[in-house]
Amino acid sequence: MTDFVVRPAVEGEQRALFEVLGRSLHAPPVDDERWEKRSAGWPADRKVGAFADKQPIGVASSVGTAMTVPGGKVVPAAAVDGVGVRADHTRRGVLTAMMREQLGDLQARGEVLAALHASETTIYGRFGYGIGTRSQDVSVSPRRARFRDSAPAGGQVRLISSSEAIELLPELYRRIGLRRPGMIERPQRWWSSQTHRMKDLVVAVHTGPDGDDGFVAYQPQDRVMKPPEMRIALAVHNLHGANTAAVAGLWRFLLKIDLVGEVRAFGRPLDEPLAPMLVDTRAWRVTDVSDELWVRLVDVPAALAARSYRDGDPVVIEVRDPFLPANSGCYRIGPDGAGRTDELPQLRLDVDVLAMLYLGEWQATTLAAAGRIEALQADAPERADELLRTPTRPWCGTGF
Known part of the structure; x- marks a missing residue:
């Protein structure tokens, strides 16, 4: 007999469940300021909670989206975006019960696939998730990265403010389209959750023959501005283009920025074609290859x-x-x-x-x-x- 119950969350329980998630991930306590930033993107809908003595001890959350599958069809999917169990209730079947409840809910909603980014690789296989995509982290040396004459030239790139990015990027992402299997739609709730991060990022937009067709968001790191060093690193967190020319144009822009000693890009496609575009292919160095998206076929016949x-x-x-x-x-x-x-x-x-x-x-x-x-x-x-x-x-x- 279990000493907990699992059920859908109800209005008013969001903050307590968010606190449980934060504790499970060893995040700082949720103060009023942080909750004000996150509350709009953390509704009660699509939350499964585990409760013991009426207190939350676990949560499994998802967002409704859609995913491209091989052949180009886009199917209803769930992005599982927050799963955690309080440390004093682990190893008691809480996670299994929440996963069962959540998958049942996703089936009832008619969602064909579920997907998540796993904090640990040994957790989700027993619930039917498998590594559906992998990605690579790369380090590129601007000093050595000279493009071949035959490489796509790209178009124009302009910097935009954080307020412009908040307005422009959702529509631009839709215009670029879900070009690869595994890419997902970004609902408004996803963009709302990114608003507070935009202030810390530099955003540039690529314009091709048919208008805006790509963007990159990056952040300066490791700033050393004392002679003779005078250098920084750029951390690239988001780079999307509608075609190879747009992607190449954004990379050309990043690698020409003054005082940059290294460009670090995280979670890039394994077949990104930048290295073959360079005269010195060793200017592009893979620093890690890891699982990216874990996929679950909720409805196998439909999938x-x-x-x-x-x-x-x-x-x-x-x-x-x-x-x-x-x-x-x-x-x-x-x-x-x-x-x-x-x-x-x-x-x-x-x-x-x-x-x-x-x-x-x-x-x-x-x-x-x-x-x-x-x-x-x-x-x-x-x-x-x-x-x-x-x-x-x-x-x-x-x-x-």
């Missing part, structure tokens, strides 16, 4: 039907989902789409592994070799690789 598949022989996969048993079963995937089938399976895998394959980040042959997929037919992993292959690496590019 498989939504994405596209390349030409190749169909494959029948058996999916096991003990957390959401209705998803379990056999599915036939092929160039014409995907759906349930009574055919015998050729691959057998858990739903978290299906999430790793879904956006195109991982190959079935790799996961089969690692023991994550059971191949019931010898050539099935290779055939699945061909069907699930995507022309670009998936990437989210949005923190939440």
